[in-house]
Every structure is written in structure tokens, then in C-alpha cells.
Amino acid sequence: MILVPLPRLIVKPLVRNALLEDLGLAGDITSAAVIPEDHRSTVVMVARQPGVIAGLDASEVAFQLVDPSIVMTRHLHDGAKVAAGDVIATIEGPSRGLLTAERTALNFLGHLSGIATVTAGIVEAISGMKASIVCTRKTTPGLRALEKYAVRAGGGMNHRFALHDAVLIKDNHVAIAGGVTEAIRRAKAGVGHMVKIEVEVDTLDQLREAMEEGVDAVLLDNMTPDQLRDAVGIVTGRAITEASGRITPLTAAAIAASGVDLISVGWLTHSAPTLDIGLDWKAVA
Structure with a gap:
């Protein structure tokens, strides 16, 4: 890159x-x-x-x-x-x-x-695997552009830059909307055709629900490597798969081995x- x-x-x-x-x-x-x-x-x-x-x-x-x-x-x-x-x-x-x-x-x-x-x-910990490391919005106020640039300088990639450039339906959105299906439907009705939609899921059942509606990406939150492997099998290439949640250099290789496309790591910028x-x-x- x-x-x-x-x-x-x-x-x-x-x-x-x-x-x-x-x-x-x-x-x-x-x-x-x-x-x-x-x-x-x-x-x-x-x-x-x-x-x-x-x-x-x-x-x-x-x-x-x-x-x-x-x-x-x-x-x-x-x-x-x-x-x-x-x-x-x-x-x-x-x-x-x-x-x-x-x-x-x-x-x-x-x-x-x-x-x-x-x-x-x-x-380096996931060298040779297909997954890419991405950052998050957990940045120092006012310095996001520079900090996300620094992630790229280290060989990582950037997630969305701000609230306006992509839809990311998080667990609280799902809770308030009344479920994964309803949240996705509202998002599709509320944004233009050029805007990507990602949804965070905590369980494989939520993932199946999301795939029935169709999204561009799924954020697989705090799943084990075995659960991530099952999730990748459910998605079967129909969406980008992203693993997140307390990932370290010691755990990253096992997570990458599950076959996910992205691994998001907040502490790259905040710690x-x-x-x-x-x-x-x-x-x-």
C-alpha cells in the first residue's frame, strides 16, 4: 500500500x-x-x-x-x-x-x-494472512486525521473517518430500533445508494438475521476464534467480515486464522x- x-x-x-x-x-x-x-x-x-x-x-x-x-x-x-x-x-x-x-x-x-x-x-503478528488491521474512531479529539494517517504509516488501514461517511449500526442502535432487522431496514431507507452499511452483531443468530436483510459488512463483536470461523462460514463472502473486541498482538493471529477480512483495534490510536x-x-x- x-x-x-x-x-x-x-x-x-x-x-x-x-x-x-x-x-x-x-x-x-x-x-x-x-x-x-x-x-x-x-x-x-x-x-x-x-x-x-x-x-x-x-x-x-x-x-x-x-x-x-x-x-x-x-x-x-x-x-x-x-x-x-x-x-x-x-x-x-x-x-x-x-x-x-x-x-x-x-x-x-x-x-x-x-x-x-x-x-x-x-x-506483523498476522503477516501472511488475508486479514487487515484497521483502526477505529477512538482517537484524540482534533487529531483524527493525523492519527489515522499514522495507522497507515504503520501498515494498517482505516475504518470510517467519522459518523457521516458510512453507516455503522451498533448494539445501542439495534436495541432502540427493536432488533437487527428493523435497524437495517431503517438504515437502508434513510441513506443514499452510495453509503455503505455495516451492522454489529454479538451472536450468530443476529448474524443470520443481518445476512437475510443484506448488508455490506458485519462487525463480529467479542467472538471467539471458533465463533468467528462459524460466522465466516455463514457469510460466505456476501459481506465483509470484521472482528473486534480486546484484540492484542498475542490474540490477533488466531483471530486472523478464522478467515475474517478485517480486525479492528481501538487501542492503536487511544493507548x-x-x-x-x-x-x-x-x-x-
Whole structure:
């Protein structure tokens, strides 16, 4: 899968908001007081631990928004694997600007690289099987586009991006509608022909009911590998099958072996640890 970068039009407002949060009403008073205005530095961005890189565009935008004269030269690309000590990029420019942008740039890069790293780990756990790893809407408010991009950088795929781009009938929808059949019928009557419909089922009986009505995808929630295998047999290719519920790298292979098409994992975006990345000053002038 080719990793397509996010448009800068999406990235810039997110980074700008983060910088404004940090700069407040007075700017970087420490750097302004301590660092001469004409001082310049060269720094290198270094991985402190192994992982997968994501978020270099956001990092670069942080430096350039603070000072457009700052130049960032990348030695690696998003999606690249790094070992501890690997140099990711070299950045040169006014020292004040480098110091002001440093934390915001590293926050984005470390957070997104952490997501890419854990995604790559669970993708590797099901290597050679047909199933794909997908993320969910369990994202940090305001950062969904970047976090879902980081999943792609780690070799995963994206589920729906928001409430508006696909129908996903969850258990509460089913409960309020009065059942799987009624919920599906209402969904079909309420959306256009271009909108995909997926329904969450907890039992094989609910699955059979969903297949009688016809849907594009079924979310098989908290089923065992044996139940998932039975579910795949019931569906027989008539819909996309998606397994979900407390899936880890240790359980993913058994779930993938059931024959499902997708495995959705919420913690990729809501609980991934930050990848430790730092800036090292190499030269000053």
C-alpha cells in the first residue's frame, strides 16, 4: 500500500493550534531572554528507541510556522523503521525558532510514530494472512486525521473517518430500533445508494438475521476464534467480515486464522505509547 501524505491544508491548522497553545499571549519568553536573536544552530532529530516513523510533515510545519527560514532535511520517511540512535532529520536555522518549535514538533512526531509503531507490531503478528488491521474512531479529539494517517504509516488501514461517511449500526442502535432487522431496514431507507452499511452483531443468530436483510459488512463483536470461523462460514463472502473486541498482538493471529477480512483495534490510536525521539544540538554558530 502506497502511503499518501496528508495535504498540508489539513496539517497546518492542527500544528498552528498546538503552537498557539504553547506560545500563549507572550511567546517563548525563555528563548527570547536567553538566546541572541542572530544565533543559529544545527540540530539532529534522533530516535531514542526502535520503532516506525510517522508525522514528519507535522514536525516540519511546526518549525516553519515559527520561522520560515528554518530548513529541515529528512534522512528517513514516514513508514520507515528506525533503530535507537538513528538520525531521522537534520534541522538548521535561528536558534530561538528551533527552541520554540522543538516541543510541538517532537510531540507530534513522537505521538504519531508511537501509533505507527504499535500498528506495525500487530500487522506483523498476522503477516501472511488475508486479514487487515484497521483502526477505529477512538482517537484524540482534533487529531483524527493525523492519527489515522499514522495507522497507515504503520501498515494498517482505516475504518470510517467519522459518523457521516458510512453507516455503522451498533448494539445501542439495534436495541432502540427493536432488533437487527428493523435497524437495517431503517438504515437502508434513510441513506443514499452510495453509503455503505455495516451492522454489529454479538451472536450468530443476529448474524443470520443481518445476512437475510443484506448488508455490506458485519462487525463480529467479542467472538471467539471458533465463533468467528462459524460466522465466516455463514457469510460466505456476501459481506465483509470484521472482528473486534480486546484484540492484542498475542490474540490477533488466531483471530486472523478464522478467515475474517478485517480486525479492528481501538487501542492503536487511544493507548499507543509515544516513541521517544529527541533533538541533539550538533553545532552552534
